[in-house]
Structure formats: C-alpha cells, structure tokens
Amino acid sequence: MSTALTKGTKMTTNSNIAKIGGTTSIKSYREALNDAIREEMRRDPTVIVLGEEVSGGAGCDGQDDAYGGVFGVTKGLMPEFGRERVIDTPISEAAIIGAAAGAANNGLRPIAELMFFDFIGVSFDQIFNQAAKFRYMFGGKSKTPMVIRGTVGAGWRAGAQHSSMLHSIVTHIAGLKVVMPSNAYDAKGLMVQAIRDEDPVIFLEHKVMYNNECEVPDEQYAIPFGEAAFPRQGKDVTIVAISNMVTHAIAAADILAEEGITCDVIDPRTVSPLDDEAILESVEVTGRLVVVDEGNPRCGLASDIAGIVAEKGFYSLKAPIRTVTAPHTPVPFAPALEDAYVPNVDKVLAAVRDVLGA
Amino acid sequence: MPYHEDFLLRAYRSMKTIREFEERCIKEFMGGNVPGFVHASNGQEAIAVAACIDLSNSDIIGSTHRGHGHCIAKGCDVGDMMKEIMGRSSGLCKGKGGSMHIADIDKGMLGANAIVGGGPPLVNGAALAAKTLGTNHVAVSFNGDGSANQGTTMEAMNMAAVLQLPHIFIYENNGYAEGTSANYGLGCDSLTDRNAGFGMPAECVDGNDFFATYEAIKVATQRARDGGGPTSIEAKCVRFDGHFIGDPQLYRGENEVKNARKDQDCLKIFRDRVIKEGWLKAAAMNAIDKEIALEIEKAVEDGLAAPHPDPATDLMSDVYCSY
Ligand SMILES: Cc1ncc(C[n+]2csc(CCOP(=O)(O)OP(=O)(O)O)c2C)c(N)n1
Ligand SMILES: [Mg+2]
Numbered sequence: 001m002s003t004a005l006t007k008g009t010k011m012t013t014n015s016n017i018a019k020i021g022g023t024t025s026i027k028s029y030r031e032a033l034n035d036a037i038r039e040e041m042r043r044d045p046t047v048i049v050l051g052e053e054v055s056g057g058a059g060c061d062g063q064d065d066a067y068g069g070v071f072g073v074t075k076g077l078m079p080e081f082g083r084e085r086v087i088d089t090p091i092s093e094a095a096i097i098g099a100a101a102g103a104a105n106n107g108l109r110p111i112a113e114l115m116f117f118d119f120i121g122v123s124f125d126q127i128f129n130q131a132a133k134f135r136y137m138f139g140g141k142s143k144t145p146m147v148i149r150g151t152v153g154a155g156w157r158a159g160a161q162h163s164s165m166l167h168s169i170v171t172h173i174a175g176l177k178v179v180m181p182s183n184a185y186d187a188k189g190l191m192v193q194a195i196r197d198e199d200p201v202i203f204l205e206h207k208v209m210y211n212n213e214c215e216v217p218d219e220q221y222a223i224p225f226g227e228a229a230f231p232r233q234g235k236d237v238t239i240v241a242i243s244n245m246v247t248h249a250i251a252a253a254d255i256l257a258e259e260g261i262t263c264d265v266i267d268p269r270t271v272s273p274l275d276d277e278a279i280l281e282s283v284e285v286t287g288r289l290v291v292v293d294e295g296n297p298r299c300g301l302a303s304d305i306a307g308i309v310a311e312k313g314f315y316s317l318k319a320p321i322r323t324v325t326a327p328h329t330p331v332p333f334a335p336a337l338e339d340a341y342v343p344n345v346d347k348v349l350a351a352v353r354d355v356l357g358a
Numbered sequence: 359m360p361y362h363e364d365f366l367l368r369a370y371r372s373m374k375t376i377r378e379f380e381e382r383c384i385k386e387f388m389g390g391n392v393p394g395f396v397h398a399s400n401g402q403e404a405i406a407v408a409a410c411i412d413l414s415n416s417d418i419i420g421s422t423h424r425g426h427g428h429c430i431a432k433g434c435d436v437g438d439m440m441k442e443i444m445g446r447s448s449g450l451c452k453g454k455g456g457s458m459h460i461a462d463i464d465k466g467m468l469g470a471n472a473i474v475g476g477g478p479p480l481v482n483g484a485a486l487a488a489k490t491l492g493t494n495h496v497a498v499s500f501n502g503d504g505s506a507n508q509g510t511t512m513e514a515m516n517m518a519a520v521l522q523l524p525h526i527f528i529y530e531n532n533g534y535a536e537g538t539s540a541n542y543g544l545g546c547d548s549l550t551d552r553n554a555g556f557g558m559p560a561e562c563v564d565g566n567d568f569f570a571t572y573e574a575i576k577v578a579t580q581r582a583r584d585g586g587g588p589t590s591i592e593a594k595c596v597r598f599d600g601h602f603i604g605d606p607q608l609y610r611g612e613n614e615v616k617n618a619r620k621d622q623d624c625l626k627i628f629r630d631r632v633i634k635e636g637w638l639k640a641a642a643m644n645a646i647d648k649e650i651a652l653e654i655e656k657a658v659e660d661g662l663a664a665p666h667p668d669p670a671t672d673l674m675s676d677v678y679c680s681y
Pocket of ligand 1: 052091093115119122422423424472473474475501502503504505506532534535536601
C-alpha cells in the first residue's frame, strides 16, 4: 500500500494542457518550479530570490551554488542571475520576510524562501501583522507582490519541527493567498501566477513530491488562483484533497472505479482563495463528501470545507460529511508512528465506503 | 599536576564516546538504520565536554540540531540515545523526538532543537528559574555561528544581560552554517566583539583545545553561580562531516576536511598533550577505547533489536498532561 514516502509518482496528464498547446516535457515538481522562477526572472528584472542556502556556498572555498535551496528548487539561478538577485541570507527569518515585504512595497517582486515552512514561527509577525495587512490598513493604497515559499508535510522522518502543514494557520489570515500544488503542472502555472500576483502569496510545496513527474508545457503559463482541478470525475462521492493528499485521493478513486464506484476528485490547488463553487456543484450531484487533509483536525482546512458544504450545500447531502486528517498531535519522528499519522489510501477508502454506507 | 587523573579520564572517555557514537551514527545512517535528518558533531567534542564536565543534573543545558555530543557530555545513556535516534519506543523520548529533538530532562538536558535559535530563550528561562529559586544552578546554551544571527538568540542575550541571568552562551564556531561560511553570515569581523556589545564578558577560545576551552568556561560558570550574570564564549572548531549526514559538502575547499582531521583533531590534541605532560598513560586511554567500542557496539545491537512504537497506544499519548 502507498506510504507517505511515495516518490517519483507519475501523475496522469492534466487535461488543461490541451488549452495551452505548444511542446511539453516530462518534468518533476522541483524542475517545474525552477522553470517557473527562472523564466519569470528572465522576463522581469524586479523578481529576486532571497533566503538561506537559496544558492549556497556563500563565502566558502568550494563550489558556488552548492545547494540551490536545500531541495534544489532554486539550483542554477544564482549562476544565471548573480548574487544580486539570488541572495543567500544569514539565518534570520524575520529579517528575510520583512525585507521581502518592504522590497515588495518598493518596486521589487521578491520570492522569499523559508526553507521548511515550520520556520514561519520566527518570522510570523512580519507575515501576518505586516505583509498581510498593509493593503487593508492603508486603505487600498499599497501593494505587496511577494511570494513566500516553504516546504511542508510529513513523510521524511524529519520530526516535529520540520514536518508540519500549517496551511490552515495562514489560510485563516485575511490578506494572504495560499497555494498548494499537487503536481508539477500545477506547480509551474501556480508559481508563475504567484510571482505575477499583486498580493502576498504563501506557496507551499510538499516535500515528498519534489521528484513526482508529469507532462508540463515548455512555455510559461499562469494558472489563475481560486480555480479547482478535477483529476478524476465521477458521480457517487466527492473527494476534496489538497497537496500530497491528492495523490492518495486519486489512488483511492482508481481502486473504487474498479468496483463500479466513481469519485469526483477535486483539487482546489489554492486554499485561499478557495473554489467553493466547484465543491458545492460536485456535492449537488454526488450528495456525499469526503475531505482529505494532512493538517491537524481542529480549525483545519478539512473542517473549513466541511463547514462550507454543511452551510451552503446541506440539502444536497445524502450522508454525513467525513474528514480524513492527521490526528491532533505533533508529527512523530518514529517511522512506525509517522506512517500512522499521515492519511493514506486506506483511510480515504474507508471514509468513502463510510459515506456510501457500504 | 593541574588536573586530577580521574577528571582527565572522565574528559577523555566522554570525548571519545562522542566520537565513536557519531562515527557509528554516520555508518548506521548510511546503512539505512537511522531515519530522518541527522547532524553529527564529530570534531567538536572538546567543547561539549569542557562545558558539561563540571555540571550536575540540576544545571541545565539547551542544545541545537547538532546535539548528540551535548547529550553524551551531559551524561545521557548512549544506549537510550541510539534507540531514540533509531525511532524505538524505549528511546530517550520514546521514539517521538529523534536526533533533532533528543532530550533527557532528568539529566538537565533540555533538548536538541531543530529550530535555529530556538534554544537560547528557553535556556534563559532555566537560568531565570535558578536565579528566582535561589538554587545556585547555572544554565548553558549551545549555539552555532549561524544561530548567532537569529533574532531570538540576540534577544535572549540582551535579556540575559539585563536580568543578569546565570546563562553561559557557548558558540561553537565551526566556520559554517549549512553551506554558508560563518564570515559571510556575520556583518562584523568578530562574533565575540559583537557579543561583548550585549553587555557581558565575551571570550574567544580554541575549541580544539579542551584545556583552553575548559578554563574559560570554568571561569564563566563560577561567575554565573556567584551571581555575576551571563558570559559569551566563542569556541572555534571544525565540523568533520557534512552539515547533515549525506551532505556532499561541495562548498568546502579541496583538502579542508582532510587537513583538519590531521591537524585540528581535538581528541588527538588532548591525547598528545596529556601524554607529553605525563598526566595520563596511553595504556589507560587505550583501555577506555576498548570499553567504548563495546559500549557503542551494544548500543547499536540493542537499538536494532528494540521494539518500534505501537501506533495504537503511542501515537495519541503525551500530547497533554491531561485533556
Ligand atoms: C529557524 C530555522 N532556520 C533555518 C533552519 C535550517 N538550518 C538548520 S541548521 C542550520 C545552520 C546552522 O548553523 P550553525 O548555527 O552554525 O550550526 P551548525 O550547523 O554549524 O552546528 C540551518 C540554516 C532551522 N533549522 N531553523
Ligand atoms: Mg556552524
């Protein structure tokens, strides 16, 4: 059965590619992100990258660009654009995010990297009290076009302080947009949109997906925020999943399809803004909803989506909504516990059977 | 002889145990027996031992992501540590913490910390408790050259100076924060000068020299116990392996590690010194080496044989004291 450490999954071709046209290549999530950032940096000289080890090797005797980000997402950018635009910083997250926000108010489009999104903790004031609120507090007169990248999620045995999801915390904050791509195609298009967007965007990459590959158009394209994708279509049950949980939702849908049960799998792709219309329309047809989220259950994305459907789609429902989430605990280190912590295909299958009364 | 034989043997045993433990961790990690991210401290043993050798279980230390050496120096059981690092239920933290969150509260080891700069404010708290309760205990935070640039670290230094807390800030300057040089990350020339600016005595020592490091820390510890407030000690040292185990270290100079292992090995320097001075006999240290080899071998065997935690009972436990 699938484990949290699934690597190198090939997603089926995204039907949206037809709309873009041109040539395509098989790209990993990592490469797709790199392509998106590189092309935007070529197109727009105001785009800069800053963070710890975004290049690596600063002030050292050995190779420059030794890391290109600890997951290699920004590899090769420094050699092309120089240290002026690809800036290795000291370990000072509050100063990194503040510099990005201040620069965004003053003519740059910074992409700030938090490395592990857990490090948001040390920089949070600059995000939620500062960057997120400028526009509203200043009566619509300021713009903060910045991207904050970070890796999220469990599955790497990285322990409690390097494995959190935390997307619900940023989704809670008005003024932030929150993006969580589940495949390389979306990663590229959403990153392009994030860079071009005029608002602060939190861009969350799941660390188990960097090697996942799919077909990606070679040319640059932006995927608008707030538009869900439908990796599987069906009429019996709606499964809403985000980030790496989409992988499990698709796998569950494929298993169920063989039994004659068809699932509408919805990947919102951005959780703020959220395409609640797509979810409500689907539930109108299926009458049954399962929400899969790797975050903690309380005040989380799953309960948020369940709440929206309970409020706006109540009369479509034929069964109680089921959520599949991590338990209300920090992420454990031991592999035996971490594997039990992360939602998986079996848990999605059980929830779907439950809402079907099967 | 300026040091008791027993003290020297304890120092040697502790340093050598750290070396063997780390080298074995690297091997077991490469062999797939240790999951996750592991940061080894081989090469930096002298500082951990110099800082902890005179501390009691009631003196508190706070560590970093590179925390195995600090644990061993503070008296943690290597068998229980190995089990923790392997994610077993009989490990120091029941397998829930792992290498980056290993802790032993009974031993006054407040925990490794996977958040750079996470430790110093907490160690201030331990120092505040000691001061408020009038216990005469001290608190020691281990920091890296990189973590010196974190706001939490600087806030903690300033507060320690303001409140005159019994907190010894030890900076293990191994020249690197991941793949960034210490000099690049620091806006001024000297970390020690900057730390003096916080209003505390600040000293820079050769961290490869156990004795120099020990003497400086001893003065700082006594000052803290006597109510004289915090001290900063920067100990220059060498990281013998990658930032994390498996790091290809492309950013390091060609023969840098090879030369450092030859000329800047704190363990070799210690051995040479005590033999030259006639303080210890090689045979005594060789005998300790044999014991440690067996101890580490047993720790790995026991670790591999230890049971994994059971999700049914262990996943949901320990989140709260009561709920
Ligand atoms: C808040 C935070 N930022 C970044 C990191 C990633 N990180 C882990 S260790 C490290 C370098 C630390 O360097 P230093 O303090 O010199 O300690 P050393 O690794 O050399 O022992 C970095 C950037 C982290 N764990 N936490
Ligand atoms: Mg360092």
